[in-house]
Amino acid sequence: MEAYIGEYASGKSEVAVNRAIFLARSGRRVNLVDLDIVEPCYTLRPIKKKLTEMGINVVAWETREMMGLGETGCIFHPANRWALKLSGDVILDIGYGVEGAKTLNLVEGAASDPDLKIFAVVNVARPMTGSVEEIVQYVRTLGKVDGLINNSHLGDETTMEFIQEGARIVGEAARQLGIPVVATTALEELARVIGTHDAAGHPVWPIKRYMPQTLW
């Protein structure tokens, strides 16, 4: 059971989706849970069908089930409350917002379940998590965090150097926080160049970009 949290536009959903697909492809039973209750766009709704076809159980609204999206708010899906009781792997995609990590309080058992790992996704191209100091400060506001994910990128302009620089910064922040860097993410093409581990020794997770298809 893994929960992905982080700053607005840090890439939480992207990482969560890729993780779910990776686990599903290795033959595991995977539940992907959309817990974004602030941001009515960039949620999993638009790619729900596609993910379902990959064998993933997606717990999320479908756009047409909603009414007045963003006007009526982002309604918490009742099934989300029991997400941790689902059998198989559970990947939670948690939205941003002031105290966004507290969204977990809405999930039954989140505070007490020892198997739930909470990972903070960090992109050093985000101005409020751009330096070691800022990341440390930010992650400390999140409550319990078990590890960091270096998801540093500049969209289409991402270079290997940029990802490696991110690995260095996120690695140092993790060291100061006393938690591990679980992985560095990179688009498949770049991941091939970087290898299985980045320059700071963190494992590399090759990812595909699914989220640009999900805008609204």
Added chain:
Amino acid sequence: MPDKPIEGEKRVFMTGNEVVAWAALVAGADIMYGYPITPQNEIMHYWTRLAPKFGREFLQTEDELSAGFTTIGGVLAGRKAFTATAGPGNTLMQEPMSMAEAMRLPTVVVIQQRGGPSTATVIYSQQEVTMTTLGGNGEGLRIVYSTANHQELFDYTIKAFNTAWKYRFPTFVLGDGYQAKMRESLTIYDPASRGIELVEAEPFLGKPGVPGVDRPPTQLRNTYNVEEELYEVLEGYFKDYEKIAPEVAEHEAFGLEDADLVVVSHGVVSRACKAAVKELREGGIKVGYFRPITLRPLPVDAIRETASKARQFLVVESANGQLARLLKEVAYGCPVEMLSLFKPGVGITAEDVVSRVKEIAG
């Protein structure tokens, strides 16, 4: 407290709403007044996170009328004040902005267009062009920048404060829900590092000295007794607006030299049009690309020149002809034929534009 929000410059990855908050910060905005409405909320979210770190202020008001009028109050006190809104909020915003027009107050308003009319969708449109350029009971004495990407959102938000305080006309940055929510990279910078000088704000009310003793009192009004009195004031405004219009108006164009058909669009739609025109030209079809960046005032000379040379304009917009109406007025008398690709409240892709051009070409 750190002096500058950004030292030098930095390549970053963020959403359009965040870009606006950062741009307002580096432009020296002192205070934001705002009321929640999607899709502009993150402008407030990020302003409220950033502002206290740099000694800036925020007030959440009871509605957009209040957001607009408190912005006016902030400007009167001599502070760079701004607000942001969308859709039905923009409708309410027209009342305060008409006062800003009447009194030449340098307010800055960021609009992230959503679907209309009414509540419609919180998602996207280009349906607030008429309202933002000509809204309120008045004559459109405003300046409106229509941005197409995050870099422009940053550049033109900074510029909007300078334009407003330099020329003293209410100034708008017209974005949309897609730009608000999209993520892309851009360079954020300290304006000084680019040689951009920030125009100083100054108080209208509450200047030093005792009114009536050390100086005359400043007494500002928007009410007149008779037609002639109002007419005289407006004549002065029109003259000023006409004079500054060529300095303010901006556009972007290419491929006009040999084009029979020119694709005209603004804002985020111009990205699709630009890609389409490039593709079509590479395929040997002679089309041109024209994009007004300022929708008020429009780049009149450039539009008329283009409309005199080209045989056809294909006006492309996510509205039912709001840009087209503005263009027709400016191009009146030019022999150009006006064709359209209108998808109100819906996004437009490069493929849409390419196939429409091919359809026209037969």
Added chain:
Amino acid sequence: MSVQPAMPKSWRVDTKPHKFCPGCGHGLVLKALGQAIDELGIQDRAVFGCDIGCSLLAWDFFNVDTIQTHHGRTTPVITGLKRANPNLVGIAYMGDGGGYAIGSQHLVNAASRNERITVILVNNTQYGMTGGQMAPTTLPGQKTETTPYGRDPEKTGYPTQGPEMVAAITREGAYVARGTVANLRQLKNYLKKALENQMAGNGFSFVEVLSTCPTNWRTNAEETWKMVEQELPRYFKVGEIKVPGGQKEGEANG
């Protein structure tokens, strides 16, 4: 040669005589306000905002910086000004239509937020400038252009109890009172306290003033005076309703 009557120092002499109707209460309210400004010595930092309606005729009344706004919108303009420059003393001046009808949401929310501004609302029981229509404060049975048979409370409600409402929604630090042009010494005292309360940074300050409109009431001097002295107080209780520290009569709000 005519002799100018004694005027507050903060009045602008070259715009006098003022433009209000004979017998209008505005001149009296503005006299009390002028005296309060003089006594507090704030002519250099007071900013006077006036609404639409007869109150806008005060736009050049004082030797004080002034902004004439839109109907109902003086409260947010002065709020924005005060937020942007807290050194100024913001005065929002309006009528009963501006404050209790078209601008009521601004009054309610400025009061709830405890904005450090002073709102002065002149209650003459109808819309004067548009020709005497019913206002939220019109008395039961009172004839106006839109209640030609007299206001029927069954159909259009009872007169708005403004200060009572403001007192109910403000917290510690607010000053709320209802004065009358029939007692200028008391009125000046209320206005002065309302300004002092803002200057001390305590909270929202609100004074409703019972006033006169002989033109639209169609009353002679005697009837006008009877209306403001006897009729209006039957519906609108004069006095301090809320004072910081709670040291005044009639305090009932926790």
